[in-house]
Amino acid sequence: MSGAIFRIVALAADHDRRPFDSGCVALDHYFQRQVTQDIRRRVTACFVALTQGQRIAGYYTLASASLCLSELPAETAKKLPRYPSIPAVRLGRLAVHRTFHGQGLGGALLADALKRAARAEIAAFALVVEAKDEQAAAFYNHHGFIALSDSPRTLFLPLSKA
Numbered sequence: 525m526s527g528a529i530f531r532i533v534a535l536a537a538d539h540d541r542r543p544f545d546s547g548c549v550a551l552d553h554y555f556q557r558q559v560t561q562d563i564r565r566r567v568t569a570c571f572v573a574l575t576q577g578q579r580i581a582g583y584y585t586l587a588s589a590s591l592c593l594s595e596l597p598a599e600t601a602k603k604l605p606r607y608p609s610i611p612a613v614r615l616g617r618l619a620v621h622r623t624f625h626g627q628g629l630g631g632a633l634l635a636d637a638l639k640r641a642a643r644a645e646i647a648a649f650a651l652v653v654e655a656k657d658e659q660a661a662a663f664y665n666h667h668g669f670i671a672l673s674d675s676p677r678t679l680f681l682p683l684s685k686a
């Protein structure tokens with residue numbers, strides 16, 4: 525990562541979400557307008573990277589999820605019990621403010637999400653993501669995520685590797 529120092533913490537009421545601009549309107553709007561409602565309803569958790577000046581440089585969301593055993597690659601499925609669905613954690617959204625693109629923050633947020641999911645007391649086999657486009661899928665591929673055979677935009681990374 526560059527010289528910038530970030531602190532990754534749970535989103536709080538005094539964090540200013542309004543100036544957040546990742547370059548992806550849907551991700552920015554969700555963060556500015558909807559995420560707190562989802563947190564209140566307990567359908568998502570949100571973590572932010574803060575600069576030393578308390579500016580939000582990036583965010584990600586996590587929620588529980590499941591993967592169908594039959595959708596997993598045979599190589600992975602054969603090492604798992606024959607349950608129809610396998611517990612997972614969904615990385616719902618991940619975005620970095622434009623000013624900080626290309627400085628390692630996206631990778632650092634992803635690593636933080638993996639660690640957080642791996643150390644949770646409730647078991648989950650993998651972190652799963654729904655890549656919004658080819659570029660996002662390439663980002664996750666670059667970090668070792670594996671695509672489901674029938675759904676190449678859905679990618680997972682076993683938490684045993686985190």
Ligand SMILES: CC(C)(COP(=O)(O)OP(=O)(O)OC[C@H]1O[C@@H](n2cnc3c(N)ncnc32)[C@H](O)[C@@H]1OP(=O)(O)O)[C@@H](O)C(=O)NCCC(=O)NCCS
Pocket residue numbers: 546547548551617618619620621624625626627628629630631632656659660662663664666
């Ligand atoms: C995608 C995004 C999160 C990446 O964050 P970032 O801070 O710019 O990326 P980083 O600097 O941490 O890159 C980490 C590594 O991923 C690689 N990488 C970044 N984007 C990539 C892409 N689209 N495809 C492949 N690799 C990519 C980098 O080359 C770097 O590799 P290295 O560690 O081997 O040097 C950021 O560009 C963003 O917020 N984009 C808009 C929102 C978005 O598209 N989100 C979708 C979820 S990925």
